[in-house]
Amino acid sequence: MKAEVLNAILGARKNRRSVAVVTELNSGVQRVVSRADADEALEKRFRFDQSGIEKSETGESFVAIHNPPLRLVIIGAVHIAQSIIPMAQAANYDVTVIDPRGAFATGARFPVVSLIEDWPQDVLPKLGLDARTGFVALTHDPKIDDPALDLALRSDVFYIGALGSKKTQSSRMERLKASGFDDAKLARIHGPIGLKIGAVGAPEIALSIMAEMTQSLRLGG
Amino acid sequence: MDHSVLETASSWLAEKRLVALATVIETWGSAPQPVGSQLVIDGDGNFMGSVSGGCVEGAVITDALDVMKTGEPKILDFGVADETAWKVGLACGGKIRIYVEPLL
Numbered sequence: 001m002k003a004e005v006l007n008a009i010l011g012a013r014k015n016r017r018s019v020a021v022v023t024e025l026n027s028g029v030q031r032v033v034s035r036a037d038a039d040e041a042l043e044k045r046f047r048f049d050q051s052g053i054e055k056s057e058t059g060e061s062f063v064a065i066h067n068p069p070l071r072l073v074i075i076g077a078v079h080i081a082q083s084i085i086p087m088a089q090a091a092n093y094d095v096t097v098i099d100p101r102g103a104f105a106t107g108a109r110f111p112v113v114s115l116i117e118d119w120p121q122d123v124l125p126k127l128g129l130d131a132r133t134g135f136v137a138l139t140h141d142p143k144i145d146d147p148a149l150d151l152a153l154r155s156d157v158f159y160i161g162a163l164g165s166k167k168t169q170s171s172r173m174e175r176l177k178a179s180g181f182d183d184a185k186l187a188r189i190h191g192p193i194g195l196k197i198g199a200v201g202a203p204e205i206a207l208s209i210m211a212e213m214t215q216s217l218r219l220g221g
Numbered sequence: 222m223d224h225s226v227l228e229t230a231s232s233w234l235a236e237k238r239l240v241a242l243a244t245v246i247e248t249w250g251s252a253p254q255p256v257g258s259q260l261v262i263d264g265d266g267n268f269m270g271s272v273s274g275g276c277v278e279g280a281v282i283t284d285a286l287d288v289m290k291t292g293e294p295k296i297l298d299f300g301v302a303d304e305t306a307w308k309v310g311l312a313c314g315g316k317i318r319i320y321v322e323p324l325l
Contacts (some may be wrong), residue, residue, distance in 0.1 A: 001242055001322050001323075001324050001325070002324075002325050003231075003234060003324065003325065006230060006231055006234070006324065007231070009227055010227060010231055023244075023320065023322075025296065028293075028294045030324065050256075051246075051257035052246075052247070052256050053246060053247050062244070062246040062320060064244065064257055065257065101280065107274065164265045208239060
Protein backbone atom coordinates (compact mmCIF):
# COMPACT_ATOMS: atom_id res chain seq x y z
CA MET A 1 0.00 0.00 0.00
CA LYS A 2 1.31 3.40 -0.97
CA ALA A 3 1.38 6.18 1.59
CA GLU A 4 -1.04 8.18 -0.58
CA VAL A 5 -3.64 5.40 -0.37
CA LEU A 6 -3.20 5.22 3.40
CA ASN A 7 -3.56 9.01 3.63
CA ALA A 8 -6.70 8.89 1.47
CA ILE A 9 -8.27 6.37 3.87
CA LEU A 10 -7.32 8.35 6.97
CA GLY A 11 -8.43 11.64 5.37
CA ALA A 12 -11.81 10.17 4.46
CA ARG A 13 -12.20 8.89 7.99
CA LYS A 14 -11.41 12.31 9.44
CA ASN A 15 -14.00 13.96 7.19
CA ARG A 16 -16.56 11.19 7.80
CA ARG A 17 -16.62 10.09 4.15
CA SER A 18 -16.93 6.47 2.98
CA VAL A 19 -14.25 5.07 0.68
CA ALA A 20 -13.36 1.64 -0.64
CA VAL A 21 -9.85 0.47 -1.45
CA VAL A 22 -9.76 -2.06 -4.28
CA THR A 23 -6.62 -4.20 -4.43
CA GLU A 24 -5.91 -6.40 -7.46
CA LEU A 25 -4.45 -9.44 -5.79
CA ASN A 26 -2.24 -10.61 -8.66
CA SER A 27 -0.61 -7.23 -9.29
CA GLY A 28 -0.98 -5.45 -5.95
CA VAL A 29 -2.35 -2.40 -7.77
CA GLN A 30 -4.72 -0.36 -5.57
CA ARG A 31 -7.30 2.30 -6.18
CA VAL A 32 -9.50 4.34 -3.86
CA VAL A 33 -13.20 4.66 -4.79
CA SER A 34 -15.55 7.06 -3.03
CA ARG A 35 -19.11 6.00 -2.27
CA ALA A 36 -20.46 8.57 -4.73
CA ASP A 37 -18.64 6.75 -7.55
CA ALA A 38 -19.68 3.26 -6.47
CA ASP A 39 -21.52 0.92 -8.84
CA GLU A 40 -24.44 -1.14 -7.57
CA ALA A 41 -22.35 -4.00 -6.22
CA LEU A 42 -19.97 -1.65 -4.42
CA GLU A 43 -22.83 0.44 -3.01
CA LYS A 44 -24.23 -2.76 -1.53
CA ARG A 45 -20.88 -3.41 0.13
CA PHE A 46 -20.93 0.10 1.60
CA ARG A 47 -24.47 -0.41 2.95
CA PHE A 48 -23.61 -3.72 4.57
CA ASP A 49 -20.12 -2.72 5.77
CA GLN A 50 -18.98 -5.74 3.81
CA SER A 51 -15.37 -6.00 2.70
CA GLY A 52 -14.60 -9.01 0.51
CA ILE A 53 -13.29 -10.64 -2.64
CA GLU A 54 -14.63 -9.76 -6.12
CA LYS A 55 -13.80 -12.13 -8.96
CA SER A 56 -13.47 -10.99 -12.57
CA GLU A 57 -11.89 -12.20 -15.81
CA THR A 58 -8.64 -10.47 -14.93
CA GLY A 59 -8.45 -12.14 -11.50
CA GLU A 60 -9.42 -11.50 -7.93
CA SER A 61 -9.66 -8.16 -6.18
CA PHE A 62 -10.08 -7.46 -2.50
CA VAL A 63 -12.51 -4.66 -1.71
CA ALA A 64 -11.92 -3.04 1.68
CA ILE A 65 -14.82 -0.91 2.89
CA HIS A 66 -13.87 2.03 5.07
CA ASN A 67 -17.05 3.53 6.49
CA PRO A 68 -17.00 6.20 9.19
CA PRO A 69 -18.47 5.14 12.55
CA LEU A 70 -22.26 5.19 12.80
CA ARG A 71 -23.81 8.11 14.58
CA LEU A 72 -27.27 8.72 15.99
CA VAL A 73 -28.60 12.21 16.63
CA ILE A 74 -31.59 12.36 18.96
CA ILE A 75 -33.61 15.54 19.25
CA GLY A 76 -35.27 15.52 22.67
CA ALA A 77 -33.82 14.38 25.98
CA VAL A 78 -37.04 12.48 26.63
CA HIS A 79 -38.01 9.15 28.17
CA ILE A 80 -37.85 7.17 24.89
CA ALA A 81 -34.37 8.57 24.24
CA GLN A 82 -33.24 6.99 27.50
CA SER A 83 -34.39 3.61 26.15
CA ILE A 84 -32.88 4.07 22.67
CA ILE A 85 -29.40 5.01 23.90
CA PRO A 86 -28.20 1.65 25.29
CA MET A 87 -29.59 -0.19 22.26
CA ALA A 88 -27.91 2.22 19.83
CA GLN A 89 -24.62 2.01 21.71
CA ALA A 90 -24.78 -1.79 21.63
CA ALA A 91 -25.20 -1.52 17.85
CA ASN A 92 -22.02 0.67 17.69
CA TYR A 93 -23.61 4.09 17.26
CA ASP A 94 -22.04 7.20 18.76
CA VAL A 95 -25.06 8.94 20.25
CA THR A 96 -25.65 12.68 20.57
CA VAL A 97 -28.74 14.05 22.34
CA ILE A 98 -29.82 17.62 21.70
CA ASP A 99 -32.45 19.47 23.72
CA PRO A 100 -32.61 23.18 24.55
CA ARG A 101 -34.65 22.51 27.69
CA GLY A 102 -32.31 22.37 30.65
CA ALA A 103 -34.78 20.48 32.80
CA PHE A 104 -34.68 17.57 30.31
CA ALA A 105 -31.06 17.74 29.20
CA THR A 106 -29.38 16.81 32.46
CA GLY A 107 -26.29 14.70 32.93
CA ALA A 108 -28.08 12.76 35.64
CA ARG A 109 -30.68 11.54 33.13
CA PHE A 110 -28.18 11.06 30.28
CA PRO A 111 -24.85 10.12 31.81
CA VAL A 112 -23.20 8.18 28.98
CA VAL A 113 -23.78 10.23 25.82
CA SER A 114 -22.80 13.51 24.28
CA LEU A 115 -25.57 15.76 25.60
CA ILE A 116 -26.00 19.24 24.15
CA GLU A 117 -28.33 21.74 25.80
CA ASP A 118 -29.03 24.01 22.89
CA TRP A 119 -31.37 24.55 19.94
CA PRO A 120 -30.97 21.96 17.15
CA GLN A 121 -30.67 24.64 14.45
CA ASP A 122 -27.65 26.08 16.29
CA VAL A 123 -25.98 22.71 16.94
CA LEU A 124 -26.66 20.60 13.84
CA PRO A 125 -24.73 22.69 11.29
CA LYS A 126 -21.62 22.40 13.46
CA LEU A 127 -22.19 18.70 14.13
CA GLY A 128 -22.70 17.84 10.47
CA LEU A 129 -25.38 15.39 9.33
CA ASP A 130 -24.08 12.78 6.88
CA ALA A 131 -24.83 9.44 5.25
CA ARG A 132 -23.61 7.46 8.28
CA THR A 133 -25.90 9.34 10.65
CA GLY A 134 -29.38 8.36 11.75
CA PHE A 135 -31.70 11.11 13.00
CA VAL A 136 -34.73 10.96 15.28
CA ALA A 137 -36.92 13.82 16.50
CA LEU A 138 -38.70 12.89 19.73
CA THR A 139 -39.91 16.07 21.44
CA HIS A 140 -43.38 16.39 19.76
CA ASP A 141 -42.74 20.12 20.10
CA PRO A 142 -42.82 21.84 16.68
CA LYS A 143 -40.58 24.68 17.77
CA ILE A 144 -37.84 22.17 18.61
CA ASP A 145 -38.51 19.32 16.14
CA ASP A 146 -39.40 21.32 13.01
CA PRO A 147 -36.15 23.27 12.54
CA ALA A 148 -34.24 20.03 13.22
CA LEU A 149 -36.30 18.08 10.65
CA ASP A 150 -35.76 20.91 8.17
CA LEU A 151 -31.98 20.43 8.46
CA ALA A 152 -32.20 16.64 8.41
CA LEU A 153 -34.24 16.76 5.18
CA ARG A 154 -31.53 18.90 3.57
CA SER A 155 -28.83 16.39 4.57
CA ASP A 156 -27.79 12.87 3.53
CA VAL A 157 -28.74 11.17 6.83
CA PHE A 158 -29.72 7.56 6.14
CA TYR A 159 -32.76 7.63 8.43
CA ILE A 160 -35.18 10.31 9.60
CA GLY A 161 -37.73 9.35 12.24
CA ALA A 162 -40.23 11.62 13.95
CA LEU A 163 -42.28 10.67 16.99
CA GLY A 164 -45.95 11.53 17.05
CA SER A 165 -49.42 10.22 16.26
CA LYS A 166 -50.89 10.21 12.75
CA LYS A 167 -52.57 13.53 13.56
CA THR A 168 -49.31 15.06 14.77
CA GLN A 169 -47.58 13.75 11.63
CA SER A 170 -50.11 15.20 9.24
CA SER A 171 -49.97 18.67 10.76
CA ARG A 172 -46.16 18.41 10.81
CA MET A 173 -46.14 17.47 7.11
CA GLU A 174 -48.39 20.46 6.32
CA ARG A 175 -45.98 22.82 8.08
CA LEU A 176 -42.92 21.35 6.33
CA LYS A 177 -44.73 21.47 2.99
CA ALA A 178 -45.49 25.13 3.59
CA SER A 179 -41.79 25.73 4.16
CA GLY A 180 -40.98 24.32 0.72
CA PHE A 181 -40.49 20.53 0.89
CA ASP A 182 -42.38 18.46 -1.69
CA ASP A 183 -44.01 15.06 -1.03
CA ALA A 184 -41.01 13.11 -2.37
CA LYS A 185 -38.69 14.82 0.08
CA LEU A 186 -41.13 14.47 2.97
CA ALA A 187 -41.47 10.76 2.25
CA ARG A 188 -38.01 10.39 3.84
CA ILE A 189 -39.58 11.02 7.25
CA HIS A 190 -40.61 7.85 9.05
CA GLY A 191 -43.65 8.85 11.05
CA PRO A 192 -45.37 7.48 12.99
CA ILE A 193 -41.90 6.32 13.95
CA GLY A 194 -40.75 2.70 14.19
CA LEU A 195 -41.68 -0.66 12.70
CA LYS A 196 -45.22 -1.79 13.50
CA ILE A 197 -44.54 -4.47 16.08
CA GLY A 198 -47.25 -3.50 18.56
CA ALA A 199 -44.69 -1.83 20.82
CA VAL A 200 -45.92 -1.12 24.36
CA GLY A 201 -43.98 1.38 26.46
CA ALA A 202 -40.71 3.23 25.90
CA PRO A 203 -38.30 0.27 25.69
CA GLU A 204 -40.36 -1.51 23.03
CA ILE A 205 -40.89 1.71 21.08
CA ALA A 206 -37.12 2.19 21.20
CA LEU A 207 -36.71 -1.33 19.84
CA SER A 208 -39.10 -0.61 16.96
CA ILE A 209 -37.18 2.58 16.16
CA MET A 210 -33.83 0.76 16.21
CA ALA A 211 -35.28 -1.95 13.94
CA GLU A 212 -36.59 0.59 11.45
CA MET A 213 -33.33 2.53 11.47
CA THR A 214 -31.36 -0.69 10.88
CA GLN A 215 -33.63 -1.50 7.96
CA SER A 216 -32.89 1.90 6.40
CA LEU A 217 -29.17 1.54 7.04
CA ARG A 218 -28.84 -1.89 5.46
CA LEU A 219 -31.64 -2.02 2.88
CA GLY A 220 -32.02 1.70 2.11
CA GLY A 221 -35.22 3.77 2.10
CA MET B 222 -13.26 -1.38 10.57
CA ASP B 223 -10.80 -0.45 13.30
CA HIS B 224 -8.88 2.53 12.04
CA SER B 225 -6.45 2.75 14.94
CA VAL B 226 -4.38 0.13 13.09
CA LEU B 227 -4.06 2.37 10.05
CA GLU B 228 -3.31 5.38 12.22
CA THR B 229 -0.52 3.38 13.84
CA ALA B 230 0.74 2.40 10.37
CA SER B 231 0.79 6.06 9.38
CA SER B 232 2.74 7.18 12.46
CA TRP B 233 5.24 4.32 12.12
CA LEU B 234 5.74 5.26 8.49
CA ALA B 235 6.35 8.87 9.52
CA GLU B 236 9.06 7.60 11.88
CA LYS B 237 10.75 5.99 8.85
CA ARG B 238 10.17 2.49 10.18
CA LEU B 239 9.71 -0.45 7.83
CA VAL B 240 6.00 -1.24 7.89
CA ALA B 241 3.79 -4.02 6.54
CA LEU B 242 0.04 -4.42 6.70
CA ALA B 243 -1.79 -7.75 6.94
CA THR B 244 -5.51 -7.88 6.07
CA VAL B 245 -8.00 -10.74 6.36
CA ILE B 246 -9.39 -10.98 2.82
CA GLU B 247 -11.45 -14.18 3.01
CA THR B 248 -12.78 -16.47 5.72
CA TRP B 249 -14.58 -19.81 5.76
CA GLY B 250 -16.24 -21.44 8.73
CA SER B 251 -15.73 -20.13 12.22
CA ALA B 252 -12.93 -17.63 11.64
CA PRO B 253 -12.20 -15.60 14.75
CA GLN B 254 -11.83 -12.21 13.04
CA PRO B 255 -14.02 -10.85 10.23
CA VAL B 256 -12.89 -9.97 6.70
CA GLY B 257 -11.18 -6.58 6.72
CA SER B 258 -9.47 -7.09 10.09
CA GLN B 259 -5.92 -5.79 10.04
CA LEU B 260 -2.56 -6.17 11.68
CA VAL B 261 0.28 -3.69 11.25
CA ILE B 262 3.86 -4.85 11.74
CA ASP B 263 7.15 -2.93 11.85
CA GLY B 264 10.70 -4.02 10.96
CA ASP B 265 11.44 -5.00 14.55
CA GLY B 266 8.40 -7.26 14.76
CA ASN B 267 6.30 -4.83 16.81
CA PHE B 268 2.65 -5.21 15.89
CA MET B 269 -0.80 -3.84 16.55
CA GLY B 270 -4.28 -5.06 15.65
CA SER B 271 -5.44 -8.61 15.03
CA VAL B 272 -6.15 -10.97 12.15
CA SER B 273 -7.09 -14.08 14.08
CA GLY B 274 -7.32 -13.38 17.77
CA GLY B 275 -3.85 -14.81 18.33
CA CYS B 276 -3.87 -18.09 16.37
CA VAL B 277 -1.73 -17.17 13.38
CA GLU B 278 -0.23 -13.78 14.27
CA GLY B 279 3.24 -15.26 14.83
CA ALA B 280 3.36 -16.75 11.34
CA VAL B 281 1.94 -13.59 9.78
CA ILE B 282 4.62 -11.46 11.45
CA THR B 283 7.38 -13.73 10.09
CA ASP B 284 5.99 -13.36 6.57
CA ALA B 285 5.48 -9.62 7.06
CA LEU B 286 9.21 -9.19 7.81
CA ASP B 287 9.92 -11.03 4.57
CA VAL B 288 7.47 -8.80 2.65
CA MET B 289 9.23 -5.68 4.01
CA LYS B 290 12.53 -6.98 2.62
CA THR B 291 11.26 -7.97 -0.82
CA GLY B 292 8.69 -5.17 -1.20
CA GLU B 293 6.34 -7.72 -2.77
CA PRO B 294 2.86 -8.48 -1.39
CA LYS B 295 2.04 -12.03 -0.39
CA ILE B 296 -1.12 -14.06 0.21
CA LEU B 297 -1.15 -16.45 3.16
CA ASP B 298 -3.64 -19.27 3.64
CA PHE B 299 -4.39 -20.78 7.02
CA GLY B 300 -6.87 -23.53 7.63
CA VAL B 301 -7.46 -26.85 9.29
CA ALA B 302 -6.62 -28.70 6.07
CA ASP B 303 -3.20 -27.12 6.13
CA GLU B 304 -0.59 -28.69 8.37
CA THR B 305 0.98 -25.34 9.23
CA ALA B 306 -2.36 -24.22 10.60
CA TRP B 307 -2.17 -26.94 13.22
CA LYS B 308 1.33 -25.83 14.02
CA VAL B 309 0.25 -22.26 14.62
CA GLY B 310 -2.93 -23.34 16.27
CA LEU B 311 -5.89 -22.36 14.09
CA ALA B 312 -7.84 -25.28 15.47
CA CYS B 313 -11.12 -23.39 15.67
CA GLY B 314 -12.34 -25.12 12.50
CA GLY B 315 -12.11 -22.04 10.31
CA LYS B 316 -10.00 -21.06 7.34
CA ILE B 317 -8.60 -17.62 6.65
CA ARG B 318 -6.76 -15.96 3.82
CA ILE B 319 -4.53 -13.01 4.59
CA TYR B 320 -3.00 -10.40 2.27
CA VAL B 321 0.32 -9.05 3.47
CA GLU B 322 1.64 -5.91 1.78
CA PRO B 323 4.48 -3.51 2.37
CA LEU B 324 3.72 0.15 3.12
CA LEU B 325 5.73 2.28 0.78
